[in-house]
Amino acid sequence: MTSTPLTATGIGDDVLTDLIDRLAGRFDGEIITPDHPEYDTARTLWNAMIDKRPGLILRCTSTADVVAAVNAAQVHGLAPAVRAGGHSVSGKAMSDGGLTIDLGGMREVTVDAERRLVHVGGGARLGDVDAVTSQHGLIVPAGIMSETGVPGLALGGGIGWFSRKYGLTCDQFVSLEVVLADGSVIEVSEEEHPELFWALKGGGGNFGIVTRFTFKAYEFGPMMRIGISLYHPEDAAEALREYAAIVPTLSRSVGWHGALKDGMPALPFVPPDLVGKRVLMLFSMWLEDAEDPAGAEVVERLGAVGKPCLQVTEVLPFAAKVQRFIDEEFADGHRYYTKEAHVTDLADEAIDTLVEFWKDMPMRGEVELIGLGGAIGDVPEDATAFSNRNYSLWLNFAMSWDDPADDEDHIARTRTIVGDLAPWIGKGIYVNMLNFDEMDRVVEAFGGPEKYARLGRVKARYDRENFFRMNYNILPVTDEE
Ligand SMILES: Cc1cc2nc3c(=O)[nH]c(=O)nc-3n(C[C@H](O)[C@H](O)[C@H](O)COP(=O)(O)OP(=O)(O)OC[C@H]3O[C@@H](n4cnc5c(N)ncnc54)[C@H](O)[C@@H]3O)c2cc1C
DSSP states (O other): OOOOOOBOSOOOHHHHHHHHHHHTTTOOSEEEOTTSTTHHHHHOOSBTTOOOOOSEEEEOSSHHHHHHHHHHHHHTTBOOEEESSOOOTTOTTSOSSSEEEEOTTOOOEEEETTTTEEEEETTOBHHHHHHHHGGGTEEOOOOSSSSSBHHHHHHHOOOOTTHHHHOOSGGGEEEEEEEOTTSOEEEEESSSSHHHHHHHTTSGGGSOEEEEEEEEOEEOOSEEEEEEEEEOHHHHHHHHHHHHHHGGGOOTTEEEEEEEESSOOOOTTSOGGGTTOOEEEEEEEEOSOTTOHHHHHHHHHHHTSSOOSEEEEEEEETTTTGGGTTTTTTOTTBEEEEEEEEESOOOHHHHHHHHHHHHHOOSEEEEEEEEOOGGGGGSOGGGSSOOOTTOSEEEEEEEEESOGGGHHHHHHHHHHHHHHTGGGBOSOOOGGGOOGGGGGGHHHHTTSHHHHHHHHHHHHHHOTTOOSOSSSOOOOOOTTO
16 A cells, blocks of 8 residues: 555645646636635535635636646645535535635536437536436436536446436446546546446546546436325334335336435425425335336335325426425535445334334434335446445435534434444445545445455556545555555
8 A cells, every 4th residue: 555645735825826826827717715705605515514614626617627727736746625516425525724626617418319328527416417318308327316416426336216227327337538646638438448447436536537427328208207105103114114015026117215204395295284294205206108007006006005194196307306306405504414324124123213213303304215226236246346236225314403512412313323223234335425434434335355455456556646535535555565
């Protein structure tokens, strides 16, 4: 392993002046210093628990801008943080005192409808992609809300509504344009730099800055058939038990998701008396033609489990509506603490433990049960850097509040419930959901020591000095070590 002398934080005045001089004539983006009027907006991330003050933010508008930023940073050994959507739960996208390279000016999306390819800029959000692909009756499988950044999500794997049918977002990579630590720009695909291509499918931002993704897309929509049923707390455990028995039998044309919510948002189909109420929401989606009778049957059947206080099926535009359902609930700027776990068995006792926690939890948010399986597991474990493909169910505690005085209590409660669920939790953790208190699980998130070492060899080849280390870091491993 190599250690590095690069500076992570702190930019002195001389260095700042020199950096800005070096960018002159080479950088068309915005140079945001702490005295810039947009500084506070530019340093704000999704999670208000993260309050970092970078010395400089370079908001890039093109690959050439990213190259200029990397080259200038290299002169001073400034290891940059790299920002796209800013949804990293632990705030990896922002430097504290040092340099942040922000790709927020690179959100363009273009579609090659004939070849079913979608080209996406290195700072795009999921909603940017859906807005354009829906005009062509196409989708790129990604996440469950529109504001998440494509880059962070895709480079860590990418799980969402279409995963059961088509696999992860990284499984759709056709090629990527990458700016390496030495400022060179390469195209990475199955044919060119295949080992790096493997590593980028789950290895995160460790190897370079991706300035353009080309994804495979699939025919879909633009309308989607969904089924939603809501349950009062006293009926939640029974509904979850029935659901748990049915979901293993579902075809991969059905996506599903359960959410134990502290308060039901005012979505269009929710009657006023249920708005703000603590409810279990069971949500199913038909991932084929919305008018297919088979979809109507299965969505209706899933919605009828237990004793729902509301059961609706709707056909809605995916991009404009379904993909935006939880945007408001998880908007930027609140305090958030999340914990993700891979569930091996949604046993009755596990359901009871979860429901008991949720009934009394004092914080906002939801406990999410996300149905996986299907196409995710079609890809062999060693075919991509992404690991632990064989879980059929992931559990995510997405907790939020606003008063910093609540931090200690609310974090402790969340940790305790995850501890209580230990008998039903398997190995592995999703690298994209690793939190600030889980840095000892980075090797596990990257699939364990063997896979981590393979990633380390790729890292040594493309970023020997560990320039890109403001992330869930993969240490370079050279053959001599
Ligand atoms: C509200 C919410 C909903 C979520 N939903 C889902 C979901 O449905 N499915 C899912 O799989 N995950 C989901 N996640 C987790 C998500 O995948 C990660 O938070 C991911 O890191 C977000 O990507 P981003 O671009 O917004 O992140 P950022 O915070 O901008 O960056 C995250 C990491 O990626 C690196 N990075 C960013 N851009 C680039 C680039 N262009 N090149 C190289 N490295 C880069 C950064 O350096 C950083 O280490 C969700 C997270 C939140 C907060």
